[in-house]
Amino acid sequence: MENENRSNSNQFEIMINKKTYHCSNHLMTGTQIKQKAGVDMSYGVWLKVTGPGNDQPIGNQEEVDISRPGKNNFFTTCMEIISG
Numbered sequence: 001m002e003n004e005n006r007s008n009s010n011q012f013e014i015m016i017n018k019k020t021y022h023c024s025n026h027l028m029t030g031t032q033i034k035q036k037a038g039v040d041m042s043y044g045v046w047l048k049v050t051g052p053g054n055d056q057p058i059g060n061q062e063e064v065d066i067s068r069p070g071k072n073n074f075f076t077t078c079m080e081i082i083s084g
Helices: 002-009 030-037 079-083
Strands: 012-016 019-023 027-029 044-047 056-058 063-065 073-077
Touching: 012 030, 019 030, 027 030, 030 044, 030 073
Parallel strands: 012 073
Antiparallel strands: 012 019, 027 063, 044 056, 044 073
16 A cells, blocks of 8 residues: 555656646656657647646646646647748
8 A cells, every 4th residue: 555655756747738647757848748648749738737828838848847836737739820
């Protein structure tokens, strides 16, 4: 039982495109977020910002600390939609 609790404490919950995923590492790159969501690597990733302000784009190699409050809700979209 103790080991089970320890392993659960190392899990982080994130939302990508309104789906819940569990991760064992508190740092994730944009590429890792896309891989987790199973989307094409040409897609863009954004951190959803609640309240005033724009959603934050996340670069492929940019790391996000998903253990921090407000840093665990993402969405992806095809870049062609954004650019044209």
